[in-house]
Amino acid sequence: MGRKPAMTPFNLLRLGVFLASLLPLLRLVWLGMSDGLGANPVEFVTHSTGTWALVFLCLTLSMTPAKRLTGWSRWMRFRRMLGLYSFFYAVLHFAIWFWLDHNLDFAAMWQDVLRRPFIAAGFTAFVLLIPLAATSTPGMMRRLGHYWVSLHRLLYLIAVAAILHYWWHKAGKNDFGTVALYAMLVAGLLGVRLWWAVKAAVDRRREMAPQNER
Amino acid sequence: MNRQRDELGPAIPASEITPRAVFEQRRTIIRAAAAGVFGAALAPWFARQAFAQTAAGGKLASRPNLQFVLPDKLTSYKDVTGYNNFYEFGTGKTDPARNAHTLLTRPWTVSVDGLVKRPKVYDVDELLKLAPLEERIYRLRCVEGWSMVIPWIGVPLAELIRRAEPTGNAKYVEFTTLADPKQMPGLSVKVLDWPYVEGLRLDEAMHPLTLLTFGLYGEVLPKQNGAPLRIVVPWKYGFKSAKSIVRIRFTEREPETSWHRAAPDEYGFYSNVNPAVDHPRWSQATERRIGDGGNALFPPRRKTLPFNGYAEQVAPLYAGMDLRKFF
Numbered sequence: 001m002g003r004k005p006a007m008t009p010f011n012l013l014r015l016g017v018f019l020a021s022l023l024p025l026l027r028l029v030w031l032g033m034s035d036g037l038g039a040n041p042v043e044f045v046t047h048s049t050g051t052w053a054l055v056f057l058c059l060t061l062s063m064t065p066a067k068r069l070t071g072w073s074r075w076m077r078f079r080r081m082l083g084l085y086s087f088f089y090a091v092l093h094f095a096i097w098f099w100l101d102h103n104l105d106f107a108a109m110w111q112d113v114l115r116r117p118f119i120a121a122g123f124t125a126f127v128l129l130i131p132l133a134a135t136s137t138p139g140m141m142r143r144l145g146h147y148w149v150s151l152h153r154l155l156y157l158i159a160v161a162a163i164l165h166y167w168w169h170k171a172g173k174n175d176f177g178t179v180a181l182y183a184m185l186v187a188g189l190l191g192v193r194l195w196w197a198v199k200a201a202v203d204r205r206r207e208m209a210p211q212n213e214r
Numbered sequence: 215m216n217r218q219r220d221e222l223g224p225a226i227p228a229s230e231i232t233p234r235a236v237f238e239q240r241r242t243i244i245r246a247a248a249a250g251v252f253g254a255a256l257a258p259w260f261a262r263q264a265f266a267q268t269a270a271g272g273k274l275a276s277r278p279n280l281q282f283v284l285p286d287k288l289t290s291y292k293d294v295t296g297y298n299n300f301y302e303f304g305t306g307k308t309d310p311a312r313n314a315h316t317l318l319t320r321p322w323t324v325s326v327d328g329l330v331k332r333p334k335v336y337d338v339d340e341l342l343k344l345a346p347l348e349e350r351i352y353r354l355r356c357v358e359g360w361s362m363v364i365p366w367i368g369v370p371l372a373e374l375i376r377r378a379e380p381t382g383n384a385k386y387v388e389f390t391t392l393a394d395p396k397q398m399p400g401l402s403v404k405v406l407d408w409p410y411v412e413g414l415r416l417d418e419a420m421h422p423l424t425l426l427t428f429g430l431y432g433e434v435l436p437k438q439n440g441a442p443l444r445i446v447v448p449w450k451y452g453f454k455s456a457k458s459i460v461r462i463r464f465t466e467r468e469p470e471t472s473w474h475r476a477a478p479d480e481y482g483f484y485s486n487v488n489p490a491v492d493h494p495r496w497s498q499a500t501e502r503r504i505g506d507g508g509n510a511l512f513p514p515r516r517k518t519l520p521f522n523g524y525a526e527q528v529a530p531l532y533a534g535m536d537l538r539k540f541f
């Protein structure tokens with residue numbers, strides 16, 4: 001095989017998605033420089049990065065269903081990038097909280113994790129993302145083989161923890177409008193997988209059944 | 215500052231002043247002036263002119279009450295009127311400023327009733343003449359962990375209570391906010407059981423700090439801040455200071471307040487600012503002062519003071535009470 005062309009239309013599309021995924025960050029930088037972060041900039045930036053981490057998590061979880069529904073397998077080639085962006089915004093979200101709310105004091109941060117369920121849920125989601133980000137390279141995929149698939153199913157748990165984090169955060173103010181939308185989205189993305197798994201199991205059993213009757 | 219000096223004056227009769235408090239306060243003022251913080255503290259007052267045309271409902275004359283000034287820098291007019299919790303106009307912090315224009319503040323009446331000898335439906339313009347309007351600079355601490363410093367205009371709520379003459383059975387005062395879905399788009403969302411109800415113990419309501427408030431920053435209350443009248447109780451979390459009040463009722467039993475009903479383990483009836491008692495989901499030990507730190511985008515948090523810094527004046531109200539139990 002000769003040298004691959006550097007910029008196929010598909011690679012251009014991937015580059016476009018890569019750059020577009022930086023826009024939420026650029027927006028925050030721009031707002032920060034133009035006095036646009038409102039009266040409480042820390043709150044604004046914390047909420048924004050947290051929301052975008054969740055958005056990218058949902059997008060990551062959408063790639064497999066998108067492939068099955070459209071039959072276009074190249075959806076899967078966005079999955080790693082979107083997953084890493086979710087991690088990227090989660091790191092920013094965590095760092096802002098650790099830095100501006102806890103003054104980089106590890107003991108104080110840990111106390112907060114232990115004392116408050118909503119913090120514990122968010123922290124769990126963040127910590128579980130770390131091994132997934134670390135094993136996202138093709139080399140790690142090869143080395144881990146089928147363990148890789150099992151490991152990356154952690155994302156389902158992470159999604160549930162992230163929703164709990166957001167839900168409990170809003171619970172004190174009875175303000176569930178936005179978080180309910182994300183909860184339904186995650187429920188749908190996980191539910192469709194469960195449905196497919198059950199259907200596959202039923203199909204397998206049906207394939208076995210005629211032999212028994214013969 | 216000349217302007218400051220020109221407006222100095224005994225805003226309330228000498229007979230109503232506790233000498234020691236005045237003495238203490240004067241020392242604070244002198245110290246503040248000596249430190250040169252007065253100019254800085256009042257700077258936003260002058261800087262606000264640019265915004266005054268847009269959100270204002272007109273000027274409101276008052277005299278500064280020098281018993282209630284603070285060395286703290288005032289929160290900018292823009293932030294005071296642009297970053298609000300007023301769920302009747304939406305749950306987002308900028309929703310009230312965007313949506314509250316639909317509120318009709320005239321005609322407006324307030325029913326004062328319940329356990330009083332002289333129940334009466336007051337017109338808001340009548341209440342404005344209850345007593346000379348005072349400007350008081352108070353800290354406002356939200357239960358969510360942020361705070362502001364605001365120059366309010368109002369009269370002691372006690373002036374109204376005295377006129378109503380509570381009976382011997384009256385132990386509490388209940389405040390009800392307007393709940394009109396035509397004027398308040400937020401009512402379509404059942405975040406709370408509308409109307410919004412708040413309450414105080416009678417002695418808290420009578421306390422000289424409790425202000426029946428009609429304005430801020432020298433003008434009529436902007437709608438998003440609770441026009442045409444609200445109360446301000448500076449030693450309690452902000453949600454205790456009910457906005458756009460239509461009814462003040464005197465009761466024998468503790469009123470069922472809105473947030474307490476929604477989440478009794480998170481919001482107590484008293485809700486005094488207390489750094490030692492955490493909210494179940496966040497610490498109350500520190501707060502973020504809105505607009506703090508000048509040009510610093512991310513100012514550090516500052517320590518929250520017991521009773522929001524008004525312990526000397528109000529702590530006696532709670533002598534002998536377990537403030538962890540009665541949070």
